[in-house]
Amino acid sequence: MEKDESAGDRSAIVYVAAAAPWLLLRLSFAYLRMRRRANKEGRHFFLTLVRDGVPREQARMLADEYSSSLSLVRMIREGLGKFTS
Numbered sequence: 001m002e003k004d005e006s007a008g009d010r011s012a013i014v015y016v017a018a019a020a021p022w023l024l025l026r027l028s029f030a031y032l033r034m035r036r037r038a039n040k041e042g043r044h045f046f047l048t049l050v051r052d053g054v055p056r057e058q059a060r061m062l063a064d065e066y067s068s069s070l071s072l073v074r075m076i077r078e079g080l081g082k083f084t085s
Contacts, residue, residue, distance in 0.1 A: 031072055042067025
């Protein structure tokens with residue numbers, strides 16, 4: 001019985017290892033799409049602030065903070081926190 005469980009564990013590990021590159025690629029593309037959209041929205045936010053009378057330097061600072069709020073490291077930490085607590 002123990003031998004069957006070991007073979008099942010090995011096949012699960014092989015399956016996960018085979019799927020990992022595909023999953024990593026899909027996650028990378030999804031993150032890049034989100035990053036591109038955040039940058040686009042940051043530019044739109046900047047232009048709106050300037051149009052409404054906010055000084056350009058302050059508008060740039062706010063827009064940069066807005067568009068950089070998307071952090072892959074933060075997303076991973078928050079996601080892993082659910083599994084480690």
